[in-house]
Amino acid sequence: MSGYAIVRFSSPESTVLALPPGNAKPGMTLATPVMDPGGNGRTLLKVGYRLSHATITRLERLGVQEIWVHYPGLAVLEQRVNPRLHAEQHALAHQMFDSLERVQSRVSAGVRYEQYLETMAELVDQMLGNPTACTFLRRSSQEKPSLVDQSSAVAHLSLLMGMRLKDYLAAERAVLSRRNAIKLSSLGLGAMLHDIGVLKLDPAVVRRFEETGDTSDPEWQTHVRLGHDMVSGKVPPSAAVIVRHHHQHFDGTGFPTPKGVSADREQKGRQIHVFARIVAVAETFHRLCHPRANVRESTVRVIGRMVGDELVQRFDPLVLEAFLEIAPPYPPGKMVQLSSGAWAVPVGHDAIDPCRPIVQPVAAPDDLEPAGVEPAGDLLNLREHPELRIVFAEGVDVSDANFGPPDVRYRASLARSA
Structure with missing residues (x-):
């Protein structure tokens, strides 16, 4: 088995996307609370809050690194995102x-x-x-x-x-x-x-x-x-x-x-x-x-x-x-850039070859629509496209960080038989 588990949500509102505040657009709504990055436990914004330009600017100024927003345009995402x-x-x-x-x-x-x-x-x-909570x-x-x-x-x-x-x-x-x-x-x-x-x-x-x-x-x-x-x-x-x-x-x-x-x-x-x-x-x-x-x-x-x-x-x-x-090295719902220059969101994780997930091509961060749009491209299984790899994730260059299938499963099988 490949280890992939691709599930369609019954409701598009269940689909979420993680973004740096600078890539968010006015009109997007929060899928999770935004906490004060100062570590004091204070909630800055609640679930369902509709972002404005002023709010996005404030979040950047406060040093918030990431927010989760509803993005109905991603009709395919792992069931595990919660x-x-x-x-x-x-x-x-x-x-x-x-x-x-x-x-x-x-x-x-x-x-x-x-x-x-x-x-x-x-x-x-x-x-x-809640089986959506397994990633x-x-x-x-x-x-x-x-x-x-x-x-x-x-x-x-x-x-x-x-x-x-x-x-x-x-x-x-x-x-x-x-x-x-x-x-x-x-x-x-x-x-x-x-x-x-x-x-x-x-x-x-x-x-x-x-x-x-x-x-x-x-x-x-x-x-x-x-x-x-x-x-x-x-x-x-x-x-x-x-x-x-x-x-x-x-x-x-x-x-x-x-x-x-x-x-x-x-x-x-x-x-x-x-x-x-x-x-x-x-x-x-x-x-x-x-x-x-x-x-x-x-x-x-x-x-x-x-x-x-x-x-x-x-x-x-x-x-x-x-x-x-x-x-996963590349968690579902978080945007990555491929070696082709295209942007995508991982939607499937394979523990056998973790750095080659299934991804959904999406618009570049600057071109995302507040309400979400249907992705233009088909799903890509990176295991079937050796010419492609992920080169940018979490705001940094990761082109030299990808690793091949680890021998962890082999070690685990030896441990089971011991």
């Missing part, structure tokens, strides 16, 4: 971290983690009941993502992988009933809280990490133990283990390293809790997308690194296989 759930996940993250920050100065106060576990369970139910669309659009943005993105990506890995979760958590083994609420909560220990670090340590991205900094590495101390006994153990071990690598590298404490015995391979293995992939992806403050890397380059020889051994091959199924 950016609203990403917004709901982000709202939950803000609620949680606002609560955490409020209690930092009040020793007697506590955080009702059980309340967030219940809310996470509700969000998981929404995702399971990761939104990495942070900020140059310097806040802890909330990072936590939200990592949690959503982890849950999407978890949805793909139910049989694996049942096998890895065989001491539990299948029903309990495949529950994802603790995975989501632990992923949301994975870097909670950063709140306990000296601000100078945090600034140093933001400037360098150096994960070997021993002071920064203490955030996993600090975070585990904050949540241990207050959240399910399967959530707490994520906080402590999301930087453990499948090949035995990573941290924390053993120091005579049983919780930090040497961990590698399947000795690492499967939830921590999932979050390790999600956290690495988000961190590499934002390697340093004010530096953003293109999605295709990051995924290329993760499946390349330098990093691939760090990840559980079955988890990485699931990651490639839900995290």
Whole structure:
């Protein structure tokens, strides 16, 4: 099987398009809220807002990098595009971290983690009941993502992988009933809280990490133990283990390293809790997308690194296989430019050859119509057009970033037979 899944929406209003504000046109309507890029959780514009020239100019001035608009002219788009759930996940993250920050100065106060576990369970139910939510669309659009943005993105990506890995979760958590083994609420909560220990670090340590991205900094590495101390006994153990071990690598590298404490015995391979293995992939992806403050890397380059020889051994091959199924290098709904000069929107994702999706040709960004128009060209399967490749995406040149079919599926098949 190719891995492609092309589905026509029953309603054209379901079709959305991601654009930099500068490419938006007055009259377009928002498909998702626009959040303040300052990371304070404030909603600038609500769903359904009709853009004006003045509003577009203001969004550019505020540094908003991307907006999602309704674009009915794209009659073909993957069923998996549903950016609203990403917004709901982000709202939950803000609620949680606002609560955490409020209690930092009040020793007697506590955080009702059980309340967030219940809310996470509700969000998981929404995702399971909505098959359009099986592709990761939104990495942070900020140059310097806040802890909330990072936590939200990592949690959503982890849950999407978890949805793909139910049989694996049942096998890895065989001491539990299948029903309990495949529950994802603790995975989501632990992923949301994975870097909670950063709140306990000296601000100078945090600034140093933001400037360098150096994960070997021993002071920064203490955030996993600090975070585990904050949540241990207050959240399910399967959530707490994520906080402590999301930087453990499948090949035995990573941290924390053993120091005579049983919780930090040497961990590698399947000795690492499967939830921590999932979050390790999600956290690495988000961190590499934002390697340093004010530096953003293109999605295709990051995924290329993760499946390349330098990093691939760090990840559980079955988890990485699931990651490639839900995290395309060129996400559906986001405009790209082809080597022919034409513009297109990816509408189908192939995990076997991720850099050669099915695309729908569209007008150039400057020529988009506010109400959307029927695309002039037929769908193009880039696997059938070797003369074409994607050369521009996410506002940058990616002509040298495309990679061929990775051997992730081969590694996963070996892992299954082991």
